Amino acid sequence: MIRKDIPFSAAEYERRLNRTRIAMEASGLDALFVTDPSNMAWLTGYDGWSFYVHQGVIVLKDADPFWWGRRQDAQGALRTVWMEDAHVLDYADNYVQSIERHPMQDLAAKLAELGQGEARIGVEMENYYYTAKAHHALTEALPRATIEDATALVNWQRAVKSEEELVFMRRAARISERIIDGLVERVSAGVPKNEIVAEAYGDAIRGADGHWGDYPAIVPLLPSGSDAAAPHLTWNGRPFAGGEATFFEVSGCYRRYHAPLCRTIFLGTPPDEIRHAEAALIEGLEDGLDAARAGNRACDVANALALPLERAGIERGARCGYAIGLSYPPDWGERTVSLRPEDQTVLMPGMTFHFMPGLWMRDWGMEITESITIREDGPAETLCNRPRKMFVKEHEQAIPRPADIGRPDRLPDGFVGLEPGDDGLPGEQAEPPRRQN
Numbered sequence: 001m002i003r004k005d006i007p008f009s010a011a012e013y014e015r016r017l018n019r020t021r022i023a024m025e026a027s028g029l030d031a032l033f034v035t036d037p038s039n040m041a042w043l044t045g046y047d048g049w050s051f052y053v054h055q056g057v058i059v060l061k062d063a064d065p066f067w068w069g070r071r072q073d074a075q076g077a078l079r080t081v082w083m084e085d086a087h088v089l090d091y092a093d094n095y096v097q098s099i100e101r102h103p104m105q106d107l108a109a110k111l112a113e114l115g116q117g118e119a120r121i122g123v124e125m126e127n128y129y130y131t132a133k134a135h136h137a138l139t140e141a142l143p144r145a146t147i148e149d150a151t152a153l154v155n156w157q158r159a160v161k162s163e164e165e166l167v168f169m170r171r172a173a174r175i176s177e178r179i180i181d182g183l184v185e186r187v188s189a190g191v192p193k194n195e196i197v198a199e200a201y202g203d204a205i206r207g208a209d210g211h212w213g214d215y216p217a218i219v220p221l222l223p224s225g226s227d228a229a230a231p232h233l234t235w236n237g238r239p240f241a242g243g244e245a246t247f248f249e250v251s252g253c254y255r256r257y258h259a260p261l262c263r264t265i266f267l268g269t270p271p272d273e274i275r276h277a278e279a280a281l282i283e284g285l286e287d288g289l290d291a292a293r294a295g296n297r298a299c300d301v302a303n304a305l306a307l308p309l310e311r312a313g314i315e316r317g318a319r320c321g322y323a324i325g326l327s328y329p330p331d332w333g334e335r336t337v338s339l340r341p342e343d344q345t346v347l348m349p350g351m352t353f354h355f356m357p358g359l360w361m362r363d364w365g366m367e368i369t370e371s372i373t374i375r376e377d378g379p380a381e382t383l384c385n386r387p388r389k390m391f392v393k394e395h396e397q398a399i400p401r402p403a404d405i406g407r408p409d410r411l412p413d414g415f416v417g418l419e420p421g422d423d424g425l426p427g428e429q430a431e432p433p434r435r436q437n
Contacts, residue, residue, distance in 0.1 A: 006045050006082050007255045012164050013082050016043055019157040020059055024150075030119035031111065032059040032150055033138075035130040037328040039154040040067070041256055044083060048076040051129055051328060053096055054103040058089075060114065068107060070096060104134050108141030117142060122150025128330065155336050158325055160350040165257065165325065166373060169352060173259035173371060173383035174208035175252025180263050180384075183250075184391050189242045189267050193222060193235040204252060214253040217332040221249040228365030231358055242268040245390070247358070247367035251332055258324055258332040259383045260354045262367035264390045274366065277359055278390045280312035281368055285388060288320070288339075288355060292372055292380035298343040305357050306341075319343075320357040324371060349376045352383075366390065 020043065024032055034040055037051040044057055044065055055069030066087045067077045074090040081088065091106035111117065123138070124130050126149075139147050161169065182203045186196055197220050207213035223233040225244035240246065244267060251260040266274070284305040291304035302320050309316065321339030324332055332354075337345045339353060351374045358367040368388060372380035 002078050002085075004078075004082075005047075005080055007168075008045070008164050010082065012162055013043070013045070015162065016157065017059070017065065020154055021061060023153050023157055024059065024061070024122065027122065027148075027150060027153065028120060029122045029148065029150060030061065031114075031116045032122045032153065033057070033107070033111075033124075034059065034154055035124050035134075036127050036154070037129065038256070038326050038334075039124070039158075041328070042158055042326055043154065044077075044081040046077055047080045047256065048073060050076065054107075054129075054134060056107070058111065058114070060116070063114075066110075066114070068110060070103075102133065102137035104137035105141045108138055111142065111145070116145065118144045120146045120148060122148050122153060124151050124153075125149045126151040152335060155334050158334055159323060159336055160348050161325060161352055161373065162350070166350070166352075168254050168257035169259050169325065169371070169373070169383055171209070171211045171254040172252040172257050173261070174211070175204060175213050175254065176250065176259045176261040176371070176384050177252075177386055178206075178208045179203045179250045179252060180248070180261055180386055183248050184263070184265060187240055187246070187265050187267070188393070190239045192237050192239050193224075194237050196240075197222070197235045200248075200250060204250070207254070208252070211254055214256060216251045216253045216258060217327040217329045218249070218251065222246055223365065226363040229360050229363060231360050231365065231367075240267060244268070245270065245274060245364055245366060247365055249358075249367055249369075251371075253332075256326045256328065258327055259371040260324065260332060260356070260369065261371060261384045261386065262356065262358070262369040263386070264366045264368060266390055266392045269394060270390065270392060274364060274390070276312060277314060277361075277366060278368070280308045280314060281357060281359060281366065282388055283308040284357060285355070285368065285370065288357070289370065289372065289382070290379045292347065292353070292355070292374060293378065294347055294349050294374050294376060296347050298337050298339050298345045298347065299341050301339045301347075301355065302341050302343070309357075314359065316357065316359060318358070318360075321353045321355040324352050324354045347374045349374050353380075355380075 034057040040046050040057045050073040053070050058066040064083045064087050066089055067081050068089040071090040074088050077088045089110055091103050095101055095103040179200050200220055205213045224246040245264050247264040249262045251258045288301045288305040291300045305320050319338045319340035323334035323337045353372050355372050356369045371383040375381050
């Protein structure tokens with residue numbers, strides 16, 4: 001007998017399905033085809049690294065959902081979805097990456113068998129996982145059906161988290177704290193970035209408080225110095241250097257639920273410009289957290305943050321936060337509510353956000369952020385509990401030996417200083433180009 005791994009209660013999945021069906025009815029839809037893996041998992045529990053091929057969940061008005069995907073991945077569905085086995089549908093492997101046939105032709109046949117050949121069917125057209133070719137093939141194979149855009153219909157039903165979901169997000173937050181603690185402890189001048197990321201991944205996967213860690217939807221982001229003007233750079237093998245700020249954007253993840261947390265580390269003595277920006281940013285964060293109350297609007301949070309920054313002469317045009325929860329790569333946002341001046345969404349208890357007012361200036365950057373949930377009363381709850389500041393290491397100028405990379409509490413007996421133009425990687429030779437077969 002196949003052992004199922006279902007993360008939530010039956011009542012929780014019923015709540016989610018009911019909310020989705022109410023939204024479908026309001027949109028005049030007979031059926032919904034969901035391809036976003038986050039929405040698929042939210043509705044059914046399905047969890048697997050199979051979103052690189054076509055798959056989805058069929059939601060009808062009067063039946064349990066149907067999971068549909070590649071035949072070999074159906075085995076994963078049988079083990080992770082809450083529905084009965086008969087609600088796991090599959091297509092043959094010769095549809096995969098074929099130029100002669102398309103999986104949507106199989107889906108169309110199955111929709112017709114389910115009585116949806118002439119139905120109004122919603123699809124997620126603005127989605128990473130639903131291609132133009134998929135839409136074309138589906139509409140061609142269902143000529144008597146009406147295919148409509150239902151982008152974010154399910155996403156919006158996820159906005160208010162249940163208590164079961166908040167338990168998972170708090171577990172993710174404990175992992176986020178562990179990652180940040182390790183970064184603050186280990187980052188030193190001369191240590192290669194990839195070594196620090198390796199340790200961060202170890203902390204993320206080991207988890208915290210007895211709860212294992214899942215892979216996050218976004219890899220660690222950690223640009224330094226002038227590169228920190230760009231918010232989405234990852235890592236390389238170069239060492240950290242004195243006189244530079246590095247921001248770290250990371251998240252713990254538990255059962256696909258995230259709690260992003262960003263902090264900045266400065267090696268050496270920060271210039272006054274960065275110190276003044278830090279003070280304004282922290283003041284704006286505090287004011288924004290106070291404005292993040294049930295009944296206020298998303299724009300109220302953004303406007304509260306903006307005032308201290310404007311007084312300090314800092315202008316930032318980007319949004320300062322977004323809804324978070326259950327996610328798969330390439331993004332841990334829910335793609336619904338944004339904390340920005342034009343978003344009038346009313347905040348409700350149980351909504352969760354990454355309050356993320358990063359500063360990306362001309363030749364430096366800083367991130368100090370919080371994951372929050374809106375409470376019934378009072379200001380938002382911060383899911384993580386770590387000092388809201390830039391961490392400064394005044395005298396980090398040594399290069400640890402490789403054996404000490406994971407032991408930042410020890411300095412090596414001797415170290416090699418960086419010479420001008422040295423990349424800190426002695427003996428590394430460029431590999432000759434390899435022939436591509």
